[in-house]
Amino acid sequence: MSNTGHSSTYLLGSSDAEYERLVRQAELFEPFTRRLFQNAGIGLGQRVLDIGCGVGDVSMLVARLVGPIGVVVGVDNDANIIAKAKARAAEAGLPNVSFMESEVGRIAGSEPFDAIVGRLILQFAPNSGPVVSSLVKQLRPGGVLAIQEAYWDPFLNLTAHLPLRSRCASLIHQAFERSGANIDMELVLYRTFQLAGLPAPNMSIEIPVGADPDFARWVHDLFCSLLPRLEQHHLAYDDVGNLDTLQQRLEDEASAAKTFGATIGLVGAWSRKR
Numbered sequence: 001m002s003n004t005g006h007s008s009t010y011l012l013g014s015s016d017a018e019y020e021r022l023v024r025q026a027e028l029f030e031p032f033t034r035r036l037f038q039n040a041g042i043g044l045g046q047r048v049l050d051i052g053c054g055v056g057d058v059s060m061l062v063a064r065l066v067g068p069i070g071v072v073v074g075v076d077n078d079a080n081i082i083a084k085a086k087a088r089a090a091e092a093g094l095p096n097v098s099f100m101e102s103e104v105g106r107i108a109g110s111e112p113f114d115a116i117v118g119r120l121i122l123q124f125a126p127n128s129g130p131v132v133s134s135l136v137k138q139l140r141p142g143g144v145l146a147i148q149e150a151y152w153d154p155f156l157n158l159t160a161h162l163p164l165r166s167r168c169a170s171l172i173h174q175a176f177e178r179s180g181a182n183i184d185m186e187l188v189l190y191r192t193f194q195l196a197g198l199p200a201p202n203m204s205i206e207i208p209v210g211a212d213p214d215f216a217r218w219v220h221d222l223f224c225s226l227l228p229r230l231e232q233h234h235l236a237y238d239d240v241g242n243l244d245t246l247q248q249r250l251e252d253e254a255s256a257a258k259t260f261g262a263t264i265g266l267v268g269a270w271s272r273k274r
């Protein structure tokens with residue numbers, strides 16, 4: 001798919017600011033994703049596919065888990081993001097990771113994988129059933145599918161006592177929903193894995209929380225990446241105030257209330273092909 005086609009349909013777009021947001025988000029989510037993959041048995045020497053790899057953070061995390069004798073292939077349908085991911089992996093000195101441009105449901109067949117992983121990708125598939133079925137075909141018997149997606153309730157509920165943050169959370173959630181993203185992935189994953197012939201998946205839900213400014217920044221970053229969608233879906237956001245001061249006001253609101261913030265929860269599902 002061309003990059004133009006990608007940016008017009010993918011709700012978070014393909015700006016440099018969005019790519020930088022993904023790197024910062026990856027730092028917040030890294031321990032949670034690592035734990036899911038370790039629980040799923042992803043480790044030394046494996047050949048792993050990372051779907052919707054973005055700027056490459058999950059692929060690089062997995063590259064460290066599988067070590068130099070393992071192999072990681074990252075795929076994404078945004079040509080520009082693939083170029084960024086390649087440059088970052090080279091800079092990180094990880095020769096065992098490669099990247100290719102592909103639609104997630106149309107990945108060219110190759111030698112089967114020991115594991116297929118993905119973070120925050122299946123929520124964007126209009127129909128995740130056929131995508132998961134196509135992925136299962138690319139796993140060897142005994143191979144594992146391990147996916148981590150968004151669980152929205154904690155973000156909405158754990159910001160309810162903070163008016164500004166709660167308003168941003170609500171607008172973010174509405175922008176995802178109106179753009180067609182799947183907002184109940186915790187249920188979709190459990191069902192879709194089984195419909196694709198996998199055993200009922202092992203599930204976990206973890207919620208990144210904290211009082212440091214990274215959490216306010218995460219809300220601000222995501223809100224800014226979604227501005228074109230807020231406009232597109234006529235979601236008025238004037239009451240959020242000046243965007244130049246939004247991040248600082250989100251931080252100040254939490255520190256005045258002596259409270260912490262939450263991101264989306266991360267729902268993990270993993271299952272092994274019989």
Ligand SMILES: C[S@@+](CC[C@H](N)C(=O)[O-])C[C@H]1O[C@@H](n2cnc3c(N)ncnc32)[C@H](O)[C@@H]1O
Nearest residue numbers: 052053054076077078102103104119120121124
């Ligand atoms: C929220 S980002 C997550 C990136 C990465 N997995 C991470 O957690 O840092 C979602 C990624 O999925 C990609 N994507 C969305 N729809 C896709 C599709 N149909 N096929 C392939 N990639 C897709 C986007 O280009 C974007 O890079």
